[in-house]
Amino acid sequence: MTSSPVKPQTLSVLDRPNSYIGKVVPRPNLERLMQGRGLYVSDLELPRMAHVVFVRSPHAHAKIAGIDVSAARSMPGVIAIVTGEELASVITPWVGVLSHLKGLKSALQHAIAIGRACWQGEAVAAVVATSRAAAEDAAEIVTVDYEELAAVTDMRTALDPERPVVHASLGDNLAFERNLDAGAVDAAFAGSDEIVEADFIFGRHTGVTLEPRAVVADWNAAEARLTIY
Amino acid sequence: MTAPLPISLDVNGERVDAQVLPRLNLADFLREHLKLTGTHVGCEHGVCGACTVRLNGEIVRSCLMLAAQAHGASIETIEGLSDSGEIADLQAAFRDRNALQCGFCTPGMLIAAQDLLKQEPEPDRERIREHLSGNYCRCTGYQAIIDAVETTARARTGRKP
Numbered sequence: 001m002t003s004s005p006v007k008p009q010t011l012s013v014l015d016r017p018n019s020y021i022g023k024v025v026p027r028p029n030l031e032r033l034m035q036g037r038g039l040y041v042s043d044l045e046l047p048r049m050a051h052v053v054f055v056r057s058p059h060a061h062a063k064i065a066g067i068d069v070s071a072a073r074s075m076p077g078v079i080a081i082v083t084g085e086e087l088a089s090v091i092t093p094w095v096g097v098l099s100h101l102k103g104l105k106s107a108l109q110h111a112i113a114i115g116r117a118c119w120q121g122e123a124v125a126a127v128v129a130t131s132r133a134a135a136e137d138a139a140e141i142v143t144v145d146y147e148e149l150a151a152v153t154d155m156r157t158a159l160d161p162e163r164p165v166v167h168a169s170l171g172d173n174l175a176f177e178r179n180l181d182a183g184a185v186d187a188a189f190a191g192s193d194e195i196v197e198a199d200f201i202f203g204r205h206t207g208v209t210l211e212p213r214a215v216v217a218d219w220n221a222a223e224a225r226l227t228i229y
Numbered sequence: 230m231t232a233p234l235p236i237s238l239d240v241n242g243e244r245v246d247a248q249v250l251p252r253l254n255l256a257d258f259l260r261e262h263l264k265l266t267g268t269h270v271g272c273e274h275g276v277c278g279a280c281t282v283r284l285n286g287e288i289v290r291s292c293l294m295l296a297a298q299a300h301g302a303s304i305e306t307i308e309g310l311s312d313s314g315e316i317a318d319l320q321a322a323f324r325d326r327n328a329l330q331c332g333f334c335t336p337g338m339l340i341a342a343q344d345l346l347k348q349e350p351e352p353d354r355e356r357i358r359e360h361l362s363g364n365y366c367r368c369t370g371y372q373a374i375i376d377a378v379e380t381t382a383r384a385r386t387g388r389k390p
Contacts (some may be wrong), residue, residue, distance in 0.1 A: 005246075026324070027324075028325065029332075030323070030324045030327075030329060030332070031320075031324070032341065033329060033331075034311070034320045034323055034324065034329065034332065034335055034336075035266070035267065035270075035307065035308065035311035035320070036266070036267015036268065036306065036307030036308050037267060037308070037311075038267075039266075040269070040333065041244055042266075042269075043260075043266040043269065050273050117297040133252075163357075167232025198236065207367075208367065209331070209333070209366045209367050209368070210271045210277055210279055210331075210333045210334050210366070211269070211271070211331060211333040212270075212271070212363055
Protein backbone atom coordinates (compact mmCIF):
# COMPACT_ATOMS: atom_id res chain seq x y z
CA MET A 1 0.00 0.00 0.00
CA THR A 2 1.38 3.36 -0.97
CA SER A 3 0.55 6.51 0.76
CA SER A 4 0.17 9.78 -0.99
CA PRO A 5 0.55 13.09 0.73
CA VAL A 6 -2.76 14.42 1.89
CA LYS A 7 -3.60 17.64 0.14
CA PRO A 8 -4.27 20.39 2.59
CA GLN A 9 -7.92 21.21 2.29
CA THR A 10 -8.76 24.81 1.79
CA LEU A 11 -12.23 25.68 2.87
CA SER A 12 -14.04 28.51 1.23
CA VAL A 13 -17.27 30.27 1.89
CA LEU A 14 -18.91 27.69 -0.38
CA ASP A 15 -18.06 24.91 2.06
CA ARG A 16 -20.28 26.28 4.76
CA PRO A 17 -22.81 23.79 6.08
CA ASN A 18 -25.95 23.69 3.95
CA SER A 19 -24.34 25.55 1.09
CA TYR A 20 -25.55 24.21 -2.24
CA ILE A 21 -23.53 26.51 -4.42
CA GLY A 22 -21.31 24.55 -6.75
CA LYS A 23 -22.50 21.23 -5.33
CA VAL A 24 -24.18 18.32 -7.01
CA VAL A 25 -27.42 18.06 -5.10
CA PRO A 26 -28.78 14.53 -5.02
CA ARG A 27 -32.48 14.24 -5.65
CA PRO A 28 -34.09 12.26 -2.87
CA ASN A 29 -37.03 11.00 -4.93
CA LEU A 30 -34.98 9.32 -7.65
CA GLU A 31 -34.82 5.90 -6.00
CA ARG A 32 -38.53 5.31 -6.02
CA LEU A 33 -38.88 6.60 -9.58
CA MET A 34 -36.09 4.30 -10.78
CA GLN A 35 -37.61 1.30 -9.05
CA GLY A 36 -41.02 1.87 -10.59
CA ARG A 37 -42.36 2.91 -7.21
CA GLY A 38 -43.31 6.46 -7.99
CA LEU A 39 -46.92 7.51 -7.88
CA TYR A 40 -48.32 9.00 -11.07
CA VAL A 41 -51.89 10.08 -11.62
CA SER A 42 -52.75 6.94 -13.54
CA ASP A 43 -51.45 4.83 -10.63
CA LEU A 44 -54.02 6.29 -8.27
CA GLU A 45 -56.96 4.16 -7.33
CA LEU A 46 -59.54 5.55 -5.01
CA PRO A 47 -62.61 3.77 -3.67
CA ARG A 48 -65.53 3.99 -6.12
CA MET A 49 -63.37 5.87 -8.59
CA ALA A 50 -65.04 6.47 -11.96
CA HIS A 51 -63.42 6.89 -15.36
CA VAL A 52 -64.35 9.33 -18.08
CA VAL A 53 -63.93 8.91 -21.82
CA PHE A 54 -64.79 11.67 -24.29
CA VAL A 55 -66.64 11.27 -27.55
CA ARG A 56 -64.78 13.58 -29.93
CA SER A 57 -65.64 15.29 -33.17
CA PRO A 58 -64.09 13.72 -36.26
CA HIS A 59 -64.76 16.95 -38.17
CA ALA A 60 -62.86 20.22 -38.04
CA HIS A 61 -66.10 22.16 -38.19
CA ALA A 62 -69.55 20.70 -37.85
CA LYS A 63 -72.98 21.44 -36.52
CA ILE A 64 -74.06 18.95 -33.88
CA ALA A 65 -77.62 18.19 -34.98
CA GLY A 66 -78.25 15.58 -32.35
CA ILE A 67 -76.64 13.22 -29.87
CA ASP A 68 -78.21 9.86 -29.07
CA VAL A 69 -76.93 8.36 -25.85
CA SER A 70 -79.83 6.02 -25.09
CA ALA A 71 -78.10 2.78 -26.13
CA ALA A 72 -74.83 3.84 -24.52
CA ARG A 73 -76.55 4.75 -21.27
CA SER A 74 -77.81 1.19 -20.84
CA MET A 75 -74.34 -0.35 -21.25
CA PRO A 76 -72.91 -2.14 -18.21
CA GLY A 77 -70.93 0.05 -15.84
CA VAL A 78 -72.12 3.36 -17.25
CA ILE A 79 -72.71 5.96 -14.54
CA ALA A 80 -73.51 9.05 -16.59
CA ILE A 81 -73.26 10.50 -20.06
CA VAL A 82 -73.21 14.27 -20.28
CA THR A 83 -73.29 16.70 -23.16
CA GLY A 84 -72.19 20.30 -23.48
CA GLU A 85 -75.56 21.79 -22.57
CA GLU A 86 -75.74 19.77 -19.37
CA LEU A 87 -72.22 20.70 -18.28
CA ALA A 88 -72.72 24.38 -19.11
CA SER A 89 -75.10 24.69 -16.18
CA VAL A 90 -72.23 23.94 -13.78
CA ILE A 91 -69.10 25.04 -15.68
CA THR A 92 -68.65 28.57 -16.93
CA PRO A 93 -66.94 28.88 -20.32
CA TRP A 94 -63.28 29.75 -20.48
CA VAL A 95 -61.90 32.70 -22.37
CA GLY A 96 -58.36 31.95 -23.45
CA VAL A 97 -56.70 35.34 -23.49
CA LEU A 98 -53.36 36.31 -21.98
CA SER A 99 -52.67 39.60 -20.28
CA HIS A 100 -49.16 39.78 -21.77
CA LEU A 101 -50.52 39.33 -25.31
CA LYS A 102 -52.75 42.36 -25.44
CA GLY A 103 -55.39 42.14 -28.14
CA LEU A 104 -55.54 38.34 -28.23
CA LYS A 105 -59.12 37.33 -28.98
CA SER A 106 -60.93 34.25 -27.78
CA ALA A 107 -64.45 33.01 -28.20
CA LEU A 108 -66.16 31.40 -25.23
CA GLN A 109 -64.82 27.89 -24.86
CA HIS A 110 -67.16 25.43 -23.22
CA ALA A 111 -65.95 22.29 -21.45
CA ILE A 112 -67.83 20.25 -24.04
CA ALA A 113 -69.00 21.57 -27.41
CA ILE A 114 -72.49 23.03 -27.51
CA GLY A 115 -74.29 22.81 -30.84
CA ARG A 116 -71.14 23.02 -32.92
CA ALA A 117 -67.65 21.50 -32.98
CA CYS A 118 -64.93 23.93 -34.05
CA TRP A 119 -61.95 21.62 -34.24
CA GLN A 120 -61.26 17.98 -34.94
CA GLY A 121 -61.07 16.22 -31.60
CA GLU A 122 -63.26 18.63 -29.68
CA ALA A 123 -65.17 16.80 -26.96
CA VAL A 124 -68.83 16.37 -27.83
CA ALA A 125 -69.95 14.12 -24.98
CA ALA A 126 -68.43 12.63 -21.83
CA VAL A 127 -69.05 9.05 -20.80
CA VAL A 128 -68.49 8.21 -17.14
CA ALA A 129 -68.29 4.56 -16.14
CA THR A 130 -66.92 2.22 -13.51
CA SER A 131 -63.88 1.39 -15.61
CA ARG A 132 -62.09 2.90 -18.56
CA ALA A 133 -62.94 -0.12 -20.70
CA ALA A 134 -66.64 0.19 -19.85
CA ALA A 135 -66.55 3.91 -20.66
CA GLU A 136 -64.81 3.25 -23.99
CA ASP A 137 -67.34 0.56 -24.89
CA ALA A 138 -70.22 2.95 -24.23
CA ALA A 139 -68.53 5.88 -25.99
CA GLU A 140 -68.31 3.78 -29.14
CA ILE A 141 -72.07 3.52 -29.40
CA VAL A 142 -72.90 7.15 -28.69
CA THR A 143 -74.21 8.37 -32.02
CA VAL A 144 -73.72 11.98 -33.01
CA ASP A 145 -75.49 13.49 -35.96
CA TYR A 146 -73.07 15.95 -37.57
CA GLU A 147 -73.71 18.40 -40.36
CA GLU A 148 -70.30 19.27 -41.72
CA LEU A 149 -69.49 22.95 -42.15
CA ALA A 150 -66.77 24.63 -44.19
CA ALA A 151 -63.54 24.53 -42.22
CA VAL A 152 -60.65 26.95 -41.97
CA THR A 153 -57.53 24.81 -42.04
CA ASP A 154 -54.74 26.99 -43.38
CA MET A 155 -53.36 30.01 -41.59
CA ARG A 156 -52.22 31.57 -44.88
CA THR A 157 -55.73 31.68 -46.32
CA ALA A 158 -57.71 32.04 -43.08
CA LEU A 159 -58.15 35.77 -43.58
CA ASP A 160 -59.27 35.55 -47.21
CA PRO A 161 -62.77 36.99 -47.56
CA GLU A 162 -64.12 33.77 -49.04
CA ARG A 163 -63.19 31.80 -45.94
CA PRO A 164 -65.94 31.38 -43.34
CA VAL A 165 -65.56 33.16 -40.03
CA VAL A 166 -65.27 30.40 -37.41
CA HIS A 167 -66.40 32.47 -34.45
CA ALA A 168 -68.93 35.08 -35.51
CA SER A 169 -68.53 36.86 -32.16
CA LEU A 170 -64.90 37.67 -33.00
CA GLY A 171 -65.72 39.29 -36.34
CA ASP A 172 -62.92 37.61 -38.26
CA ASN A 173 -60.42 34.75 -38.03
CA LEU A 174 -57.56 36.88 -36.73
CA ALA A 175 -56.87 35.93 -33.13
CA PHE A 176 -53.74 37.93 -32.57
CA GLU A 177 -51.36 40.15 -34.45
CA ARG A 178 -48.02 41.56 -33.50
CA ASN A 179 -45.87 43.56 -35.89
CA LEU A 180 -42.18 43.93 -35.22
CA ASP A 181 -40.86 46.85 -37.22
CA ALA A 182 -37.21 47.61 -36.66
CA GLY A 183 -37.37 50.22 -39.41
CA ALA A 184 -36.15 50.73 -42.98
CA VAL A 185 -36.79 47.18 -44.14
CA ASP A 186 -37.55 48.24 -47.70
CA ALA A 187 -34.40 50.31 -47.85
CA ALA A 188 -32.35 47.41 -46.53
CA PHE A 189 -33.68 45.12 -49.23
CA ALA A 190 -33.22 47.77 -51.87
CA GLY A 191 -29.58 48.18 -50.92
CA SER A 192 -28.82 44.47 -50.73
CA ASP A 193 -26.43 42.76 -53.12
CA GLU A 194 -28.55 39.67 -53.12
CA ILE A 195 -31.96 38.74 -51.73
CA VAL A 196 -32.66 35.18 -50.64
CA GLU A 197 -36.29 34.27 -50.14
CA ALA A 198 -37.71 31.22 -48.43
CA ASP A 199 -41.00 30.21 -46.84
CA PHE A 200 -40.87 28.75 -43.37
CA ILE A 201 -43.75 26.70 -42.06
CA PHE A 202 -43.75 25.89 -38.38
CA GLY A 203 -45.78 23.18 -36.71
CA ARG A 204 -47.54 23.99 -33.51
CA HIS A 205 -45.20 23.70 -30.55
CA THR A 206 -46.44 22.41 -27.25
CA GLY A 207 -45.27 20.27 -24.39
CA VAL A 208 -46.27 16.67 -24.95
CA THR A 209 -45.48 14.68 -21.85
CA LEU A 210 -45.04 10.94 -21.84
CA GLU A 211 -47.25 10.65 -18.78
CA PRO A 212 -50.75 11.12 -20.12
CA ARG A 213 -52.32 14.34 -18.98
CA ALA A 214 -54.71 13.24 -16.31
CA VAL A 215 -56.46 14.38 -13.21
CA VAL A 216 -58.09 12.53 -10.35
CA ALA A 217 -60.46 14.52 -8.19
CA ASP A 218 -61.97 13.33 -4.94
CA TRP A 219 -64.87 15.19 -3.34
CA ASN A 220 -65.35 14.65 0.37
CA ALA A 221 -68.83 15.99 1.12
CA ALA A 222 -68.42 15.65 4.88
CA GLU A 223 -65.41 17.94 4.94
CA ALA A 224 -66.44 20.02 1.94
CA ARG A 225 -62.98 19.25 0.63
CA LEU A 226 -61.99 18.63 -2.99
CA THR A 227 -58.66 16.86 -3.40
CA ILE A 228 -57.20 17.08 -6.89
CA TYR A 229 -54.24 14.89 -7.78
CA MET B 230 -65.08 -14.76 -26.93
CA THR B 231 -65.51 -12.41 -24.02
CA ALA B 232 -65.56 -14.80 -21.07
CA PRO B 233 -62.60 -14.56 -18.68
CA LEU B 234 -59.72 -16.93 -19.35
CA PRO B 235 -57.64 -18.62 -16.66
CA ILE B 236 -53.93 -17.86 -16.93
CA SER B 237 -50.91 -18.90 -14.90
CA LEU B 238 -47.58 -17.21 -15.19
CA ASP B 239 -44.48 -16.29 -13.27
CA VAL B 240 -44.11 -12.62 -12.38
CA ASN B 241 -40.88 -11.53 -10.72
CA GLY B 242 -40.34 -15.05 -9.46
CA GLU B 243 -43.80 -15.49 -8.02
CA ARG B 244 -46.49 -17.78 -9.42
CA VAL B 245 -49.59 -15.83 -10.42
CA ASP B 246 -52.97 -17.37 -11.26
CA ALA B 247 -55.68 -15.11 -12.58
CA GLN B 248 -58.85 -14.86 -14.62
CA VAL B 249 -58.50 -12.24 -17.34
CA LEU B 250 -60.71 -10.90 -20.08
CA PRO B 251 -59.36 -11.88 -23.49
CA ARG B 252 -58.92 -8.22 -24.48
CA LEU B 253 -56.87 -7.26 -21.42
CA ASN B 254 -53.34 -6.30 -22.40
CA LEU B 255 -50.31 -7.34 -20.40
CA ALA B 256 -49.51 -3.79 -19.24
CA ASP B 257 -52.99 -3.30 -17.80
CA PHE B 258 -52.84 -6.77 -16.23
CA LEU B 259 -49.58 -5.96 -14.46
CA ARG B 260 -50.81 -2.53 -13.36
CA GLU B 261 -54.45 -3.14 -12.52
CA HIS B 262 -54.51 -6.76 -11.41
CA LEU B 263 -51.09 -7.13 -9.81
CA LYS B 264 -50.66 -3.44 -8.84
CA LEU B 265 -47.18 -3.43 -10.37
CA THR B 266 -47.52 0.19 -11.45
CA GLY B 267 -43.83 0.63 -12.32
CA THR B 268 -44.75 -0.58 -15.80
CA HIS B 269 -46.00 2.64 -17.34
CA VAL B 270 -48.50 3.17 -20.09
CA GLY B 271 -47.62 6.13 -22.29
CA CYS B 272 -48.68 5.86 -25.93
CA GLU B 273 -50.49 2.51 -25.76
CA HIS B 274 -49.41 1.58 -29.25
CA GLY B 275 -45.87 0.38 -28.93
CA VAL B 276 -44.02 3.59 -29.73
CA CYS B 277 -42.85 5.11 -26.45
CA GLY B 278 -41.34 2.11 -24.64
CA ALA B 279 -42.58 3.10 -21.18
CA CYS B 280 -44.30 -0.28 -20.77
CA THR B 281 -41.19 -2.35 -21.52
CA VAL B 282 -40.96 -5.58 -19.51
CA ARG B 283 -39.02 -8.81 -19.86
CA LEU B 284 -40.85 -11.87 -21.18
CA ASN B 285 -38.87 -15.10 -20.94
CA GLY B 286 -35.70 -13.01 -20.90
CA GLU B 287 -36.55 -10.86 -23.93
CA ILE B 288 -37.80 -7.30 -23.73
CA VAL B 289 -41.31 -6.69 -25.04
CA ARG B 290 -43.85 -3.90 -25.12
CA SER B 291 -46.42 -5.03 -22.60
CA CYS B 292 -49.06 -2.76 -24.17
CA LEU B 293 -48.84 -4.73 -27.43
CA MET B 294 -49.40 -8.11 -25.82
CA LEU B 295 -52.49 -9.63 -24.37
CA ALA B 296 -52.30 -10.93 -20.83
CA ALA B 297 -53.66 -14.23 -22.12
CA GLN B 298 -50.62 -14.56 -24.39
CA ALA B 299 -48.39 -14.48 -21.31
CA HIS B 300 -49.88 -17.74 -20.03
CA GLY B 301 -47.03 -20.00 -18.97
CA ALA B 302 -44.46 -17.24 -19.42
CA SER B 303 -41.99 -15.70 -17.03
CA ILE B 304 -42.34 -11.93 -16.70
CA GLU B 305 -39.91 -9.55 -15.05
CA THR B 306 -40.87 -5.96 -14.34
CA ILE B 307 -38.91 -3.00 -13.03
CA GLU B 308 -39.96 -3.93 -9.49
CA GLY B 309 -38.45 -7.41 -9.91
CA LEU B 310 -35.25 -6.14 -11.50
CA SER B 311 -34.89 -3.61 -8.68
CA ASP B 312 -35.45 -6.11 -5.89
CA SER B 313 -33.04 -8.69 -7.32
CA GLY B 314 -30.29 -6.06 -7.47
CA GLU B 315 -29.58 -6.94 -11.10
CA ILE B 316 -29.62 -3.31 -12.22
CA ALA B 317 -28.49 -1.64 -8.99
CA ASP B 318 -25.33 -0.29 -10.62
CA LEU B 319 -27.27 1.01 -13.62
CA GLN B 320 -29.75 2.72 -11.33
CA ALA B 321 -26.87 4.25 -9.35
CA ALA B 322 -25.38 5.58 -12.59
CA PHE B 323 -28.75 7.09 -13.54
CA ARG B 324 -28.93 8.75 -10.14
CA ASP B 325 -25.34 10.05 -10.24
CA ARG B 326 -25.82 11.47 -13.73
CA ASN B 327 -29.34 12.73 -12.93
CA ALA B 328 -30.58 10.82 -15.97
CA LEU B 329 -34.22 11.29 -15.13
CA GLN B 330 -36.56 14.08 -14.30
CA CYS B 331 -40.19 12.99 -14.09
CA GLY B 332 -39.13 9.34 -14.19
CA PHE B 333 -42.03 8.17 -16.32
CA CYS B 334 -39.80 6.67 -19.02
CA THR B 335 -37.13 5.46 -16.60
CA PRO B 336 -38.33 1.91 -15.82
CA GLY B 337 -38.59 1.10 -19.53
CA MET B 338 -35.32 2.89 -20.21
CA LEU B 339 -33.50 0.86 -17.53
CA ILE B 340 -34.92 -2.46 -18.75
CA ALA B 341 -33.99 -1.68 -22.37
CA ALA B 342 -30.51 -0.52 -21.36
CA GLN B 343 -29.93 -3.65 -19.29
CA ASP B 344 -31.02 -5.72 -22.27
CA LEU B 345 -28.30 -4.11 -24.38
CA LEU B 346 -25.63 -4.50 -21.71
CA LYS B 347 -26.43 -8.19 -21.40
CA GLN B 348 -26.06 -8.71 -25.14
CA GLU B 349 -23.12 -6.39 -25.71
CA PRO B 350 -20.88 -5.60 -22.77
CA GLU B 351 -19.03 -2.82 -24.58
CA PRO B 352 -21.47 -0.86 -26.70
CA ASP B 353 -20.36 2.52 -28.01
CA ARG B 354 -22.60 5.56 -27.69
CA GLU B 355 -24.06 5.00 -31.14
CA ARG B 356 -25.13 1.48 -30.22
CA ILE B 357 -26.60 2.70 -26.95
CA ARG B 358 -28.59 5.34 -28.83
CA GLU B 359 -29.78 2.81 -31.34
CA HIS B 360 -30.88 0.32 -28.70
CA LEU B 361 -32.73 2.98 -26.71
CA SER B 362 -34.27 4.57 -29.80
CA GLY B 363 -37.59 2.89 -29.02
CA ASN B 364 -37.77 4.48 -25.59
CA TYR B 365 -38.94 8.05 -25.47
CA CYS B 366 -37.94 10.59 -22.83
CA ARG B 367 -39.74 13.91 -22.96
CA CYS B 368 -38.01 15.86 -20.21
CA THR B 369 -34.42 15.06 -19.27
CA GLY B 370 -33.06 14.63 -22.74
CA TYR B 371 -31.01 11.66 -23.81
CA GLN B 372 -27.43 12.77 -23.16
CA ALA B 373 -27.44 11.95 -19.46
CA ILE B 374 -29.13 8.60 -20.12
CA ILE B 375 -26.51 7.62 -22.70
CA ASP B 376 -23.80 8.78 -20.27
CA ALA B 377 -25.20 6.63 -17.47
CA VAL B 378 -25.47 3.52 -19.66
CA GLU B 379 -21.97 4.07 -21.03
CA THR B 380 -20.56 4.54 -17.52
CA THR B 381 -22.22 1.32 -16.36
CA ALA B 382 -20.88 -0.60 -19.37
CA ARG B 383 -17.37 0.63 -18.64
CA ALA B 384 -17.59 -0.15 -14.95
CA ARG B 385 -18.91 -3.66 -15.58
CA THR B 386 -16.07 -4.47 -17.93
CA GLY B 387 -13.43 -2.97 -15.68
CA ARG B 388 -12.71 -0.04 -17.93
CA LYS B 389 -12.22 3.54 -16.88
CA PRO B 390 -15.46 5.43 -16.43
